[in-house]
Amino acid sequence: MEKYRNVFVIAQKEFADNIWSPRFVILMLVFTTIVFSLSYGSGIGSESTISRSYLDIAQIVSLFLPFMGIALGFDAICKEREASSLNVLLTHPIYRDNIIAGKTLGAMITLVLVVFVSIFIVLGTMLVASGTELSLPMLNRLVVFAILTYLYLSIFLALGILGSIVTKNATKSLVYNIAIWVVLCIVFGMICTTTASIIAGHKPTDLDDSGYFLELNADIQKLSPAHHYAMTVSGVPSLSWLGVSSERSSVRGIFDTEHTLEQWWNEFWINVLILTITPVFLIIMAFITFLRQDISKDMG
Amino acid sequence: MESMSVESMSVESMSVESMSMELEQSGILQETDEFAIETIHLSKFFGKEKQIRAVDNLNLQVKKGEVFGFVGPNGAGKTTTMKMLIGLLEPSEGSGKVAGFDIVREVINIRETTGVLPEPAGFYDNLTARQNLRFYAKLYNIEPGVREKRIVNLLETVGLTRAIDQKTGGFSTGMRKRFGLAQALVNEPSVLFLDEPTSGIDPLGAQMMRDLIKELNRSKGVTVFLSSHSMEEVEEICDHIAIIAKGKLLAAGSVEDLRDMIREKEGVHYLLEVQDIPLSEAAEAVKNVEGVTAFDIRDRTLHVSAKMKLRTEIAKAVKKAGGTVSMFEEEEMNLQKLFLKIIEGA
Ligand SMILES: Nc1ncnc2c1ncn2[C@@H]1O[C@H](COP(=O)(O)OP(=O)(O)OP(=O)(O)O)[C@@H](O)[C@H]1O
Numbered sequence: 049m050e051k052y053r054n055v056f057v058i059a060q061k062e063f064a065d066n067i068w069s070p071r072f073v074i075l076m077l078v079f080t081t082i083v084f085s086l087s088y089g090s091g092i093g094s095e096s097t098i099s100r101s102y103l104d105i106a107q108i109v110s111l112f113l114p115f116m117g118i119a120l121g122f123d124a125i126c127k128e129r130e131a132s133s134l135n136v137l138l139t140h141p142i143y144r145d146n147i148i149a150g151k152t153l154g155a156m157i158t159l160v161l162v163v164f165v166s167i168f169i170v171l172g173t174m175l176v177a178s179g180t181e182l183s184l185p186m187l188n189r190l191v192v193f194a195i196l197t198y199l200y201l202s203i204f205l206a207l208g209i210l211g212s213i214v215t216k217n218a219t220k221s222l223v224y225n226i227a228i229w230v231v232l233c234i235v236f237g238m239i240c241t242t243t244a245s246i247i248a249g250h251k252p253t254d255l256d257d258s259g260y261f262l263e264l265n266a267d268i269q270k271l272s273p274a275h276h277y278a279m280t281v282s283g284v285p286s287l288s289w290l291g292v293s294s295e296r297s298s299v300r301g302i303f304d305t306e307h308t309l310e311q312w313w314n315e316f317w318i319n320v321l322i323l324t325i326t327p328v329f330l331i332i333m334a335f336i337t338f339l340r341q342d343i344s345k346d347m348g
Numbered sequence: 349m350e351s352m353s354v355e356s357m358s359v360e361s362m363s364v365e366s367m368s369m370e371l372e373q374s375g376i377l378q379e380t381d382e383f384a385i386e387t388i389h390l391s392k393f394f395g396k397e398k399q400i401r402a403v404d405n406l407n408l409q410v411k412k413g414e415v416f417g418f419v420g421p422n423g424a425g426k427t428t429t430m431k432m433l434i435g436l437l438e439p440s441e442g443s444g445k446v447a448g449f450d451i452v453r454e455v456i457n458i459r460e461t462t463g464v465l466p467e468p469a470g471f472y473d474n475l476t477a478r479q480n481l482r483f484y485a486k487l488y489n490i491e492p493g494v495r496e497k498r499i500v501n502l503l504e505t506v507g508l509t510r511a512i513d514q515k516t517g518g519f520s521t522g523m524r525k526r527f528g529l530a531q532a533l534v535n536e537p538s539v540l541f542l543d544e545p546t547s548g549i550d551p552l553g554a555q556m557m558r559d560l561i562k563e564l565n566r567s568k569g570v571t572v573f574l575s576s577h578s579m580e581e582v583e584e585i586c587d588h589i590a591i592i593a594k595g596k597l598l599a600a601g602s603v604e605d606l607r608d609m610i611r612e613k614e615g616v617h618y619l620l621e622v623q624d625i626p627l628s629e630a631a632e633a634v635k636n637v638e639g640v641t642a643f644d645i646r647d648r649t650l651h652v653s654a655k656m657k658l659r660t661e662i663a664k665a666v667k668k669a670g671g672t673v674s675m676f677e678e679e680e681m682n683l684q685k686l687f688l689k690i691i692e693g694a
């Protein structure tokens with residue numbers, strides 16, 4: 049245990065740095081404003097409109113909240129390298145793996161805060177606006193929604209940290225990460241459609257979508273974490289812009305109260321598994337990369 | 349916590365016992381024990397074909413409690429050596445010990461017992477001096493009460509009391525160097541590594557830093573290993589000096605040893621004032637002393653050049669001729685000149 053004590057020292061500092069940074073406060077404000085407006089608009093309706101509004105929120109989350117994950121991770125290591133503070137930190141008794149573990153942990157805890165504050169705001173706003181009580185089943189679904197969102201965002205957090213390790217400075221890391229985010233979350237639908245069209249020789253003007261084209265399109269979509277998130281929360285293959293989506297799932301996501309949670313799980317467990325494995329895999333990658341930039345090469 | 353400290357105490361007393369037993373068994377351990385830093389054939393090569401020999405077969409011995417100066421031009425290998433000594437770089441060849449710990453296998457122990465001012469050194473500029481030190485202190489698990497007191501004391505030691513609650517981002521170069529020293533002292537180290545502690549700061553600040561280092565060494569008995577570009581600087585504060593260029597150790601020894609080296613190369617120059625006989629007579633007498641190469645009379649002073657130290661021989665010769673030596677000085681030798689010559693030759 050003694051060996052890992054400094055993980056928590058680093059994590060604590062990282063967490064404090066994050067929540068006091070202007071960057072974090074601004075992003076958090078923007079995001080909660082969006083969430084607040086959406087939930088207020090639908091708070092006056094019945095429970096079915098509540099689930100409708102979650103779908104709007106799910107799309108916002110799917111498209112834009114990955115940036116929050118990136119913002120928390122993109123400069124974790126390269127910032128310290130640039131400022132030579134890593135140079136000083138490493139002269140103190142701390143293992144390299146503790147540094148990366150502490151930084152990851154600190155950012156993960158911050159992310160918990162981001163997700164739960166947002167969900168809490170949604171809940172509070174809707175309850176106050178509608179004046180109704182939230183049913184227990186709905187609450188369960190909300191918790192699952194929060195966990196799914198957390199898993200999804202932690203993929204981008206891990207990508208950010210990985211970027212901060214492999215690049216020499218924060219600007220480069222940010223550019224790479226934004227590029228990945230735009231491709232994977234915002235325009236991925238379009239990319240899939242285009243790629244599938246080219247491969248299938250399907251003209252965009254063709255009105256009857258050929259089976260091969262749709263199959264290909266659906267397969268390519270699976271490469272983005274956004275697809276797995278979209279499936280689990282709303283049962284649609286993609287929430288990104290400008291793409292063709294083939295038929296949606298019979299279980300319409302986590303807020304589909306016509307199906308039980310068990311039915312939801314049977315339908316989407318593979319997607320949940322992928323959402324869980326991907327961040328773990330990326331974090332392990334980050335560890336290995338950082339440890340390999342080691343003392344024999346003098347990467348600071 | 350309590351049971352922990354009892355445990356660590358018993359471990360400590362045990363290791364002392366077993367160590368003294370080993371000491372009795374072997375004379376070697378006793379000998380290595382007097383050194384705070386020791387390297388054997390320490391080398392670091394960079395590049396695909398190991399063509400960059402940043403540090404090449406370095407053998408160093410730094411005694412406990414001394415100030416050791418590591419002097420050399422840019423790219424000499426000073427920083428690379430220090431990085432190896434604190435376990436930030438793995439040696440390509442050779443080995444070393446710091447405070448009795450192996451530089452490859454016992455890196456964390458070394459970092460627990462040493463303090464380092466690296467070059468370049470950066471801090472968390474969004475935090476104040478106090479918050480920065482608090483963070484570093486936490487890495488050593490220092491008890492909060494002790495920690496907070498020590499932070500105040502350290503910042504006082506380095507003259508940053510008034511900046512204690514200022515962000516380090518606003519510090520001047522001189523303040524950053526001094527803060528870097530405070531940061532290195534946070535664990536009360538027994539060995540201090542300072543990489544160019546005075547580079548980039550003004551003469552007054554540099555003098556203050558040198559005085560601080562001397563004081564730390566004197567009052568706390570801290571062994572100091574410092575690197576520098578300036579021979580004058582290491583001459584002022586170091587007990588022993590090593591000159592390094594292109595990765596190779598070119599000369600090492602005490603200031604006096606290095607002076608002897610110059611004497612050997614350049615000869616010795618004496619200044620004499622003589623009474624009772626004319627200077628020319630004294631000069632005649634001195635000329636016959638074996639080893640004297642030249643003499644000159646200027647400003648009522650006899651200037652004598654010799655191949656080696658001939659103080660007593662010269663004094664005897666003057667006395668024999670009936671003169672009385674009223675002043676006998678050796679000309680100040682400039683180590684900087686020697687340094688330049690040595691590194692030019694490399
Ligand atoms: N990571 C590295 N990769 C390749 N070469 C390196 C690396 N680190 C140092 N070197 C080379 O090793 C040599 C010694 O560098 P080092 O930094 O130890 O010198 P120094 O004595 O500290 O110089 P300075 O006074 O400029 O700080 C230089 O030629 C440098 O270019």
Ligand SMILES: [Mg+2]
Pocket residue numbers: 426427428467543
């Ligand atoms: Mg250097």
